[in-house]
Structure formats: structure tokens, C-alpha cells
Amino acid sequence: MSDLGAALDVVGARWALRIVERLLDGPQRYGDLQRDLGVPTNMLATRLRELEAAGVLSRLPLRHNTRAYALTERGLALHDAIEALGRWGAEGT
Amino acid sequence: MSDLGAALDVVGARWALRIVERLLDGPQRYGDLQRDLGVPTNMLATRLRELEAAGVLSRLPLRHNTRAYALTERGLALHDAIEALGRWGAEGT
DNA sequence: ACGCCACACTTGCATTTTGCAAGTGTGGCG
């Protein structure tokens, strides 16, 4: 499979890149992502599980039953690709 | 909507970026794309229609009932984003 | 001690997207 195909297998799902983009601003909690992105809660849960399994992000426990999601090194490496896509989207009028 | 969101609304569908990547090598015919990518024919037809409508590619008629698909300026501008994503995918072991 | 609330999910079901397989139309060529 091509390199692009490999990338899309990990972050090609509907909300994956939007979640990662949000996390580029620093660790976020579940509820924050949900409100900021307007993503359905079951999709958010599923994507977070997959992205964690793929090594893109990690959970870091905060107080009691709250935690935050933070990008790993591999997740941060998506910065360039997301920025490039964002620039392209911005050019589209 | 964010710039990334705008981009994904256009090229976020399953085969869209893979099709565009293939077209970065120059204009291709329907059958070529189908064979090279292994994309289902109805999906290919749908994506090509959408990408044309979005101004990413254009049909150019060849002989009789054959035509080729070529990137427009806007399609070519995806080069950086695709390359960045490809690099990221390649780094994933 | 008890109830209540915030938070992070899960569950059940409708809708949309994707995929597979087979069929359609059109023009050129022998």
C-alpha cells in the first residue's frame, strides 16, 4: 500500500484529523472536544480509542474521573499535513 | 467552519485524496484509476463527479468514447498536503 | 450518610456511505 494509503488508514476517518487539529492546541478533555467540534459522542469515543491504539494520542488522567487527551510525538508530526490541508481549504474562497 | 473542515468537505471522502494523488502523475483514464487504485467503479464515478464539481479536476475528451481526468490548478495545489500526509504515513514504521 | 451533579462514556436504532456484482450505452473496427 502507498504511504498516503497508510496515513489515511489511520487518520482518514471522518473526524480523526479534526480531533488531532484540536489537540495541536494542547491537551483537551472529552467534553471540550465534543463541544468544540460538534462531533457525536459515540464517534468521538470510537475515534479516540482508535487514535490511541494507533499511537497518535494518549490519555492522561486528571482528577478522579476526568482525563485529558494529548498528542504523542507521532500525533504532533501530523502538524505539517494538517496545516497544508488547512491552507488548501482556506484558498477555496 | 474551520479551514481544515472546508478541505475535508471536498477531499475528505474515502477515495478522494488517493485519486488526486494518482492524478499528480498526470492525466489518467477511468480504467487506469480503477486498476491502479482498486477502487469500486461506482465510488470512482461518484468521486470523479464530485471532484469535478468542486473544481479539483476536469474531464478532457480523448478519442470517441474515452476521456482523461486531469487536475485543475486547484487540484494541483493539493500536492503539498498529499506529500505531507504521505511522509507521515511513511514514518509509521 | 445521602442525594445530586459533572464527566466520560455506552447502547439502540435510523440514516448515509461504501462496496460488490452485474448490466447498459456508445463508438470504432474488422
Add this chain to the structure above:
DNA sequence: CGCCACACTTGCAAAATGCAAGTGTGGCGT
């Protein structure tokens, strides 16, 4: 005139996505 390559379309099954409501857990106020 029949046949073939090419570019699709169509019908239906499977998977992903979305909506709404429910679950569990820990802290905090009373």
C-alpha cells in the same frame, strides 16, 4: 453487421456515521 473496449449505471448488502437516551463513578454539599 457483429463484436469489443471503455466508461459508466443499477440493485442490493455491509459498514460507517449520527441521534438520543441511558450508565457508571467519584466528589461535594448538607
